[in-house]
Amino acid sequence: MKDYITVIGAGLAGCEAAYQIAKENIKVKLYEMKPRKYSPAHSSKNMAEIVCSNSFKSNLHTNACGLLKEELRILDSLLIKVADESAVPAGQALAVDREMFSNKVTQYIKKMEYIEVINEEVGDNIHLNELIDDGIVIVATGPLTSDLLSKEIMELIGDNDLHFYDAAAPIVTKESIDMNIAFWGDRYNQERAKDEDVELWKNRVKGIEKSDYINLPMSKEEYENFWNALVNADVVELHKFEKREIFEGCMPVEVMAKRGIDTLRYGPLKPVGFTDPRTGYRPYALVQLRQDNTDGTIYNIVGFQTNLKFGEQKRVFSLIPGLENADFQKYGVMHRNTYINSTKLLDATYNFNKNKNLFFAGQITGVEGYVESISSGLVAGLNAVRKFKGDTEKNEFNESTMIGALAKYISTENERFQPMNANFGIIPALDEKIKDKRLRYEKLADRALKLIKNKV
Numbered sequence: 001m002k003d004y005i006t007v008i009g010a011g012l013a014g015c016e017a018a019y020q021i022a023k024e025n026i027k028v029k030l031y032e033m034k035p036r037k038y039s040p041a042h043s044s045k046n047m048a049e050i051v052c053s054n055s056f057k058s059n060l061h062t063n064a065c066g067l068l069k070e071e072l073r074i075l076d077s078l079l080i081k082v083a084d085e086s087a088v089p090a091g092q093a094l095a096v097d098r099e100m101f102s103n104k105v106t107q108y109i110k111k112m113e114y115i116e117v118i119n120e121e122v123g124d125n126i127h128l129n130e131l132i133d134d135g136i137v138i139v140a141t142g143p144l145t146s147d148l149l150s151k152e153i154m155e156l157i158g159d160n161d162l163h164f165y166d167a168a169a170p171i172v173t174k175e176s177i178d179m180n181i182a183f184w185g186d187r188y189n190q191e192r193a194k195d196e197d198v199e200l201w202k203n204r205v206k207g208i209e210k211s212d213y214i215n216l217p218m219s220k221e222e223y224e225n226f227w228n229a230l231v232n233a234d235v236v237e238l239h240k241f242e243k244r245e246i247f248e249g250c251m252p253v254e255v256m257a258k259r260g261i262d263t264l265r266y267g268p269l270k271p272v273g274f275t276d277p278r279t280g281y282r283p284y285a286l287v288q289l290r291q292d293n294t295d296g297t298i299y300n301i302v303g304f305q306t307n308l309k310f311g312e313q314k315r316v317f318s319l320i321p322g323l324e325n326a327d328f329q330k331y332g333v334m335h336r337n338t339y340i341n342s343t344k345l346l347d348a349t350y351n352f353n354k355n356k357n358l359f360f361a362g363q364i365t366g367v368e369g370y371v372e373s374i375s376s377g378l379v380a381g382l383n384a385v386r387k388f389k390g391d392t393e394k395n396e397f398n399e400s401t402m403i404g405a406l407a408k409y410i411s412t413e414n415e416r417f418q419p420m421n422a423n424f425g426i427i428p429a430l431d432e433k434i435k436d437k438r439l440r441y442e443k444l445a446d447r448a449l450k451l452i453k454n455k456v
């Protein structure tokens with residue numbers, strides 16, 4: 001076995017992982033292709049470069065990302081410590097001076113005697129299979145992993161399990177959907193059930209006998225009102241390298257809507273095969289929501305991948321009857337993003353199922369966001385240490401912590417896996433029912449922080 005651990009990519013996840021390993025006095029070879037080669041979004045020669053917004057989101061514990069940061073602080077995350085040291089005024093959020101942040105991380109990493117930085121692109125003169133051969137490796141090359149390495153990863157995991165774009169629809173909590181308007185049912189099954197057995201049909205739409213989808217029926221007026229808002233809403237300006245052909249099967253909902261007022265009614269909002277239990281008739285249009293986690297606490301809006309700005313998503317999608325008070329846990333996105341199908345490939349320590357010497361960390365695992373990438377780097381780093389020391393017991397985090405919930409989400413089977421950010425919808429519910437959202441999140445955060453403190 002090699003007497004060091006290899007980390008590929010000195011971004012947010014890779015630097016965190018390298019730190020967690022080196023502080024255990026284990027040697028790290030940290031490969032970073034900059035400054036020899038840059039991804040289309042990177043431009044600084046420093047490590048842990050912040051490519052877009054300088055915000056690490058809220059610091060409040062009642063915010064999912066705030067809770068995740070607090071957990072990381074308790075667990076001695078280098079990158080969150082540096083983010084705190086580089087903070088600029090941003091109210092309750094943690095925003096950083098991006099130059100100072102990357103500079104400080106680079107200095108910390110360079111000063112650690114157990115870390116050797118090698119400025120090489122893995123996939124060029126040095127290859128992934130050579131590094132894994134008799135050695136422990138963490139791949140943390142991010143959403144813009146170089147083409148050469150992407151090819152090598154694909155050879156290792158299979159073509160179908162590496163994605164280059166994400167097209168995620170917004171996700172809302174189940175409890176925030178108005179079930180007085182919504183009804184359960186699968187297309188045609190729900191209508192058939194009505195013909196065959198009226199009692200069964202009534203039970204099914206009431207949710208007593210659950211089916212896979214929650215359906216939101218719309219009248220003509222409601223649909224036209226929604227359509228008008230959608231086609232006039234503000235969209236995000238894409239980066240140049242993200243502009244691409246739109247595939248018919250994965251078109252932003254607003255682009256499809258602009259093709260004509262009825263296009264959505266023949267596409268994702270097709271009402272055929274449904275009867276609105278409130279009227280006994282087929283609705284004019286119908287939005288479907290599909291379960292998104294095993295606990296059934298969060299649902300995604302089917303076919304609503306979008307480039308609308310986040311505020312616009314809340315405004316426009318809340319016009320859908322039944323979603324007026326929807327609690328959005330994740331907004332829809334469509335961007336360039338290299339990520340693996342972790343649900344099939346990784347366990348909850350970010351360890352590759354088929355070769356336990358290999359770990360993945362960061363955005364490439366399907367966690368989404370700066371802080372989420374750091375958290376996966378920390379978990380992968382701790383587990384690489386464990387593996388290096390020959391300890392067979394996994395260092396897993398309880399799923400009631402944000403760090404553990406994310407790891408569980410990306411490693412749990414899910415046919416329609418899309419990248420995920422920290423949110424309270426992926427954490428198991430409390431034993432007691434608390435209606436007030438703030439209070440509920442406070443209790444969830446208390447429970448999570450207790451679990452983390454007990455672990456350290």
Ligand SMILES: Cc1cc2nc3c(=O)[nH]c(=O)nc-3n(C[C@H](O)[C@H](O)[C@H](O)COP(=O)(O)OP(=O)(O)OC[C@H]3O[C@@H](n4cnc5c(N)ncnc54)[C@H](O)[C@@H]3O)c2cc1C
Nearest residue numbers: 009011012013033052053122141142146149362363369370
């Ligand atoms: C354009 C864009 C904007 C984003 N904006 C935000 C945002 O505003 N807020 C947010 O929370 N998240 C954002 N993200 C998502 C994500 O949180 C960041 O990309 C984050 O930096 C991911 O961390 P990482 O460690 O996984 O990857 P990175 O930080 O990208 O680090 C990967 C490192 O690996 C190196 N590398 C790549 N290939 C190789 C190779 N073959 N050999 C050696 N080194 C290699 C890269 O040079 C890079 O330094 C954005 C992503 C993109 C692409």
